[in-house]
Amino acid sequence: MKGEVLLQVNNLKKYYEIPQGMFKKKVVVRAVDDVSFTINKGETFALVGESGCGKSTTGRTILRLTEPTAGEVFYEGQNILDLSYRDMRSLRSQLQMIFQDPYASLNPKKTIRQILMEPLRIHRNFTEEERLEKILRILHIVGLPKSYLDRYPHEFSGGQRQRIGIARAVILQPDFIIADEPVSALDVSVQSQVINLLLDLQKEFDLTYLFISHDLSVIEHMTDKVAVMYLGKIVEVADTEELFKAPKHPYTQALMSAVPVSHPREVKERIILTGDVPSPANPPSGCTFHTRCPFAMDICKKEFPKAVDFGNGHTANCHLYIKSEEEPNHVAYHTHA
Template sequence: MNDILLDVKRLKKYYPLQKSWLSGRRGHVKAVDDVSFSIYKGETFGLVGESGCGKSTLSRVIMRLTDADEGEIRFEDQDLLKMKGGALRRHRAKLQMVFQKPFESLNPRKTVGQIIGAPFEIHGVASGSDKDKRVKRLLELVGLPSQYADRYPHEFSGGQRQRIGIARAIALNPKLVVCDEAVSALDVSIQSQILNLLNDLQREFGLTYLFISHNLSVVQHMSNRIGVMYLGKMVEIADADELYANARHPYTKALLSAIPAPDPDAGKERIILTGDVPSPVNPPQGCRFCTRCRDAMPICSEVAPEFVRVGDNHEVACHLYANDGPASGSVEGGRAP
């Protein structure tokens, strides 16, 4: 995993608010605010954080489903944000997405064959009997009988629908698949089957995943490296095993302390965060987490921390580690060596 496939630099996405006749003011929701990270070929990069921290917005901006306000998204060393027309369409074939809700992401008026076959037609890859053969092959790859191609989405369970969504996502042999809460809407008994399927497909086709979830146990199982987001900012990036064994950022520690322990009597400390998450319209001036952090210092409310390296492939944006020295590329934010 030495080659960078996706390189996100200082990405910002703000949503304007309507002007209120009461306050007379207009602001912006800072959904993604100066986020940088890299994803290497063949790896699974996990992205975790509370609901509303900007994970899904980040995924939609990367997929060009939503336009960014600032920054760069370099895919195979080309800036996706500068692409238009045919160039963007060709790159979109290499970037695919598995959506959160399989009940809503499939067109109920189309058969499964039409849904999975749509990418072939849109990109002019296959048609007719050739397309039908590829659709049946994809169904078999995701564990569904090929004769299901003539059925409609309402005839399937949630897990089966998500398998159909995965088949559609890998139809064009993409290089990067964004999985946005791909198993959160499924029963626990079905989640493991879908996760195993994703792992099997990654090994067979050399896929690279951006795996987004609020389930920390699932992210640990799936990921090689993990990024932690809080209120639109990336606060920590590390190898998966390192992050779970030696988390540094106070927010990451609080998240990990919420994972149920196999032995309730093991004496695991539970960190309870006090206060509410600040508004993304008017976030704290310094560290976004300072209003809820039990280790906060005066500087935390004044100056936004930069990333510093605290170990091999481990970087954190926290003033507690400022004396460790700035990480290589820290201004860009969270770049593994």
């Protein structure tokens, strides 16, 4: 039933240790650092942020394509991080992924028939005729003709390869799909076709998506809820309409100002962030965004802010909205945000 919690992520962490030689300490890269969110059945939840903020690592860690350092991931009330290899493998028919690069994610030595046949052989007990029937049906749904069955991935365009990747993810009729930048490698003319295909498939198969992207125009078009990531942490979560109407976190406001205008006469104030994105191997203390934030205060350098609830599920981790004796001017910004 739509509205029920399907996936819950609690305090998820993924750290990478980089050796620096025999006599030096290892460097720890905090790719995903204490991330929590909830996805309801039937909705499209987006992770958005700059390249390198940890979006893709979060998606891969949820599906255990990369093993987490710490945290919990509950799927229908079951912590999948506690499952054995065998139990996790049987669950993968319900948890699928669409990868960013449609060419690298397909085996170049296998035909489309073999690529789509493989998940049916592993996860379902179908006859050969039933498998072929399902393959032809899913090809029809994603808009590819039957004659493409015995071709290899290199014989297709980028858009066609991504449709094949989508067909492979959907053929088992999963409940949950992580779409990792599914249109970023495609031409603009093809992007809308793939986005509409994903929306059509969601309606037909009652799918739930975790949609990972840095393209805010795509996010606005096809998602229900958005979490904004910066340097491995989530800094704001809100319904899509609410986030685009009234972003609270300074980083989110800067991202929104970068969205191209829809009309030549439209005027938009561009927020230019100064400085470079800090290294996740040596993140700043306190709020990780304070080195680039135009409203940074002393407390921002000391403490990572708690989430402030603005109602209707809209939260932002920012000291500008937290009462503080040290920073009496925080209220002035709150009234103008």
